[in-house]
Amino acid sequence: MTYFLTYPKLRVAALVLVFLATHVLWGQNNEEASEMSLIKTHEDKELVWGPCPPFMPEGCTIAVLHGDPAKANVDVFFKVPANYEIPPHWHTSAERMILVSGELHVTYEGEKEQIMKTGSYAYGPSEKPHKAKCGPKDPCVLFIAFEKPLDAFPMVVKE
Structure with missing residues (x-):
């Protein structure tokens, strides 16, 4: 000193x-x-809903809420109809999610299925494969915050 x-x-x-x-x-x-x-909200009329990646079945849509999907820190709404199966896939980024509507059954590789109810929070580690299915009653809308640019890669399912 x-x-x-x-x-x-x-x-x-x-x-x-x-x-x-x-x-x-x-x-x-x-x-x-x-x-x-x-x-x-997921019901705002001015939201622009676009298509999901090509490996997702028809009926899946995404609306960018904030940020640029090609850059870090992007927030989206991800929407699928009732009974919709989200095929196994993974992301480069970790995901922070809140289920806005519906009921979503989520399974991460090596873990047991978990059920998200409206208002549930979930964290998905980067590069960890997962799949999901929307419940039978209502469409599922998921808020997702990505840390890295938005991407999704399909998993090859071995039968």
Whole structure:
């Protein structure tokens, strides 16, 4: 501590570094703060629903809520009809999910089937194969937050 106090140039350099670090961090937070807030439901008429990857059966749709699917940190609604089977697949990214509607039976490789009810949270590790089936009563809508760009790769099922 005495060394720091006896060298004024060192004190000035330290203060400049603290100022620059604070300014840079404040600038990054300020950029995020200038972004508009967003509130959506799965029933909003202005949502743009697009197709799922080609290996998914017809009836599956995705709506991007926030972010760019080609970049990190994208949020989507994933929707399938009642009784829909989501084939085995995996993602490069981990997934953080909340079931918005329906009942979803999910099975991750090496684990037992779990049932998500409306409002359930689920975490899916990156690159871990999984499959799912929507229950018989209502369509399933799943909110999914991807950490990495959005992708999905089919698994080859051996019979």
